[in-house]
Amino acid sequence: MAEPLWTGYRFREVDADGWSTFWRLDPRGQPRALHDWHGRADRPGHRLWSRAATPAGVRASWRTTATEVRLELRASLDIYSTIAPVDFLVDGELYRRCEVSIGEQTIAVDLPGDSVELTIWLPQAGAIGVREVGFTGDAVPSPPTGPRWITYGSSITQCTGAYGPSETWPALVARRHGWDLTAMGFAGECHLDPIAARTIRDTPARLISLCLGINIYGGATFSGRTLPGQVESFLRTVRDGHPHTPMVLITPIVAPEIEGTPNEVGLTLDDIRACVELGARSLADPDLQLIDGRTVLTADEARALYADELHPGPDGYRLIADRLAPLLTLPL
Structure with missing residues (x-):
């Protein structure tokens, strides 16, 4: 064989x-x-x-x-x-x-x-x-035949708590669309590391999505002064290898139990969302789409489906896939 x-x-x-x-x-x-x-x-x-x-x-x-x-x-x-x-x-x-x-x-x-x-x-x-x-x-x-999709993010993209590896939200979306998935979810480690930006830059793809902000909030990685520039720099590195590849940037999904609570550098989740959006808009990039993570799940859905104050449970990941699949598409 x-x-x-x-x-x-x-x-x-x-x-x-x-x-x-x-x-x-x-x-x-x-x-x-x-x-x-x-x-x-x-x-x-x-x-x-x-x-x-x-x-x-x-x-x-x-x-x-x-x-x-x-x-x-x-x-x-x-x-x-x-x-x-x-x-x-x-x-x-x-x-x-x-x-x-x-x-x-x-x-x-x-x-x-x-x-x-x-x-x-x-x-x-x-x-x-x-x-x-x-x-x-x-x-x-049997090699993959569909277009490659790269998705980068935190534990909410790695989906440790999904029912199984074929039922993480990226896997469900990729299977629904027939895409060749590269899942770059790193639990606790989505901190805009240059090695992640270079990896995405150097990997051929037809679609790139990025879920940015929740680990930066939890780790107090950047301040309000530095975060927009770090987001812009990360995206520009990716763009060096993908000048016109569609990109989708998703800000943190809702976390009802910690919304409004400042982290160690004084930023709330809404502050993080605003900084991520500001960094993305600095590119003035027509091929970059922004999704407000608060629109992916409601607060009531989060309270019902989260395994803790931050992470969805298995059915939460299924619902995220249902919500994001229609938004993550390739141009005709």
Whole structure:
């Protein structure tokens, strides 16, 4: 069988034992202390590289008549409190959702034995390595054919709390539209890092969306003085590689329990939204669309569907997909 055509990552690192890590940012050229497999950081609180090593949105597809598929996988909690499951989709519909345990394991799933399109979605949470995919029967890798969509954001884009990796809101939107997803959601680490801007700049795409602001609020990363300029700089870097690619910028979705509460630098969520919008409008870019995150969910929906004061639960992510799918479109 040919090598699986995994997609949705930036760089694949294979260790001496054959385990692959699918990096969503490219660690090459970075100090090793920043990005070893176990996510240790060069300074307290820096977890971007451990987030980047989680294969959120990474998947592979085959046309197969096999009666069984076997996925060899290893997993660690690392800095996460949970490990997400693996989803097996047959002809675009969820077929099996398999829980993942700590350590090395082989997950075996019986298949129909008829000619079907099988897609494996790797976990969107946990430190995950993959070594081999085997079939009992014929299987031919099926590469993605749709236009690539890159989406950048926080834990609300990584969607650790979704039912499974094929039901994060980016996965649901991409599946609905038939797009080739690159999901750059980094829980707690959406701070306009230059490496993220350069990665988006250097990755071909037909559509780019960015959900900016909630981690900046929580981390007090920038002040009202510096945030608009940082947003403008990030977007200009992306534009260097995508002069006319449609971009959609989404400000923070509603968080009823903390709306109006200033962070450590005195900014409320509304202040953050205003700064992000100001930075975006500085470009005067006709191919940049702004979406006010407060229009995605209502406060009552948030209170009913959030798992905590900030993060949607599984049904909240489904509703976000329903709301954003009609707004995230490609020009004819």
